[in-house]
Amino acid sequence: MISANLLTLAFFSGGESAQSGPLDVNYGLILWTAVTFIFLLVILAKAAWKPILKSLNERENFIKESLNKADQARLDAEKLIADNKTSLLKAEDEAQKIIEQSREHAEKLKSQILVESKNQAKKMIDDASLEIQRKNAEAFSKLKEQVAGIAVDAAEKILRENLDKEKQIKLVGKYMDDISKN
Amino acid sequence: MWTTDTTVVKDTLQAAAGKQDTGWILHHVLDAHELELPFIGSVSLPQIHLFGLDLSITKHVIFMWIAAAILIFTFIKVTKSYKKSLVPHGITNFVEVLILFVRDEIVKPTIGHGHEKFLPYLLTVFFFILTCNFLGLIPYGSTATGNIAVTATLATISFCVIQIGGMMKNGVFGYFKGLLPHGLPFWLIPIMFVVEILGLFTKPFALAIRLFANMTAGHIVILALLGLIFILKTAMVIPVSIAFALFIYLLEILVALIQAYIFTMLSSLFIGMAYHQEH
Numbered sequence: 001m002i003s004a005n006l007l008t009l010a011f012f013s014g015g016e017s018a019q020s021g022p023l024d025v026n027y028g029l030i031l032w033t034a035v036t037f038i039f040l041l042v043i044l045a046k047a048a049w050k051p052i053l054k055s056l057n058e059r060e061n062f063i064k065e066s067l068n069k070a071d072q073a074r075l076d077a078e079k080l081i082a083d084n085k086t087s088l089l090k091a092e093d094e095a096q097k098i099i100e101q102s103r104e105h106a107e108k109l110k111s112q113i114l115v116e117s118k119n120q121a122k123k124m125i126d127d128a129s130l131e132i133q134r135k136n137a138e139a140f141s142k143l144k145e146q147v148a149g150i151a152v153d154a155a156e157k158i159l160r161e162n163l164d165k166e167k168q169i170k171l172v173g174k175y176m177d178d179i180s181k182n
Numbered sequence: 183m184w185t186t187d188t189t190v191v192k193d194t195l196q197a198a199a200g201k202q203d204t205g206w207i208l209h210h211v212l213d214a215h216e217l218e219l220p221f222i223g224s225v226s227l228p229q230i231h232l233f234g235l236d237l238s239i240t241k242h243v244i245f246m247w248i249a250a251a252i253l254i255f256t257f258i259k260v261t262k263s264y265k266k267s268l269v270p271h272g273i274t275n276f277v278e279v280l281i282l283f284v285r286d287e288i289v290k291p292t293i294g295h296g297h298e299k300f301l302p303y304l305l306t307v308f309f310f311i312l313t314c315n316f317l318g319l320i321p322y323g324s325t326a327t328g329n330i331a332v333t334a335t336l337a338t339i340s341f342c343v344i345q346i347g348g349m350m351k352n353g354v355f356g357y358f359k360g361l362l363p364h365g366l367p368f369w370l371i372p373i374m375f376v377v378e379i380l381g382l383f384t385k386p387f388a389l390a391i392r393l394f395a396n397m398t399a400g401h402i403v404i405l406a407l408l409g410l411i412f413i414l415k416t417a418m419v420i421p422v423s424i425a426f427a428l429f430i431y432l433l434e435i436l437v438a439l440i441q442a443y444i445f446t447m448l449s450s451l452f453i454g455m456a457y458h459q460e461h
Contacts (some may be wrong), residue, residue, distance in 0.1 A: 022398055025331045026213060028237040030232075032343065033246060033326075033335035040250045040310060045302040046259035052281065055264035062268065 315438030328397035339392035348456030360459035
């Protein structure tokens with residue numbers, strides 16, 4: 001250090017002639033400058049530069065991190081929104097499908113019930129008409145029996161009572177009335 | 183350099199009375215064994231002579247100490263404020279701008295990778311020169327950086343930092359080998375080696391002369407402009423002198439900033455060149 005100082009001095013102390021000029025070098029001042037500066041450098045490096053630069057770096061890192069975090073959060077939120085939208089669409093689709101399905105089902109059920117009831121009604125009508133026919137036939141056969149019985153009775157009475165033609169007609173008429181009254 | 187007006191007048195009258203020398207200008211630029219204080223006047227400083235060296239505490243030594251004290255006080259305050267909160271307040275805000283300027287605009291681009299090691303030195307140099315420059319601009323102040331012994335010492339320290347930085351990165355032999363450009367014809371090597379070694383010394387030499395000349399010239403010009411009044415012996419020139427002196431003074435504020443910047447910038451550049459020799 002001192003030898004370097006002396007080396008530099010060799011350059012600067014050339015024009016020394018007057019008792020004091022701006023280019024004169026005061027050796028003591030060189031020493032004082034070196035001592036002061038190195039003292040200052042050591043103190044500031046220890047007490048100031050190290051913690052200040054550390055704090056500045058810390059703050060820069062903090063800002064960088066915060067920005068990154070904010071960016072990440074924004075991306076996440078966007079993703080979330082997109083997810084929500086798709087799931088909403090999906091749910092709507094599903095609901096639509098369910099409604100469609102149930103409508104179809106109901107339609108099917110309705111037509112089925114309709115057909116069934118129609119069939120049943122038809123069957124009931126058929127049954128009823130069959131029953132009517134049967135009853136009719138039964139009634140007719142009973143009537144036939146009765147008419148035959150009455151006719152036999154009437155013939156018996158006619159045969160018993162010797163009747164003339166007039167009386168016969170009257171009788172027949174009378175019996176006919178009876179029949180019709182019955 | 184705006185030392186007491188009465189002193190200027192007294193010196194000027196003496197100069198006008200007989201000798202007609204220019205000593206009164208240099209008297210305010212040069213170092214001195216007394217300190218001029220407001221209201222008190224001249225105060226003699228102790229003169230110390232040790233081991234055949236004049237180790238007197240001169241005016242410039244006092245102003246370097248004032249600069250050092252201001253810097254230590256300010257930066258310890260700033261450090262405390264950073265410990266309290268990472269958000270800068272008050273003076274921290276102002277100082278932080280300068281620190282970040284030195285770090286991001288000067289040191290990082292010129293040294294690049296590995297600049298952290300040199301940051302404390304370059305920051306100290308920047309703030310020390312800046313404070314010394316501005317102390318010369320206040321009344322009763324004196325510019326320590328306008329003394330060639332001071333700038334030469336600062337340049338020598340820069341020189342040491344440059345060489346040691348280069349040698350620590352590339353090794354002592356590798357550093358000197360790296361001084362020579364690649365692909366040099368072998369007979370040119372001795373010549374180029376001498377040229378490059380000389381180049382190592384001219385760089386800090388230029389640093390020292392530049393700072394010294396810039397800080398001295400402004401003061402000499404201001405004093406010369408004011409001296410014009412007494413040399414021409416007319417009051418007519420007073421407005422012109424004052425206006426020009428004020429202009430130069432404003433220019434000096436700019437120069438004070440620029441010289442601190444340039445010294446730091448060039449030191450940083452040379453460190454970068456010694457540290458990364460591959461180009």
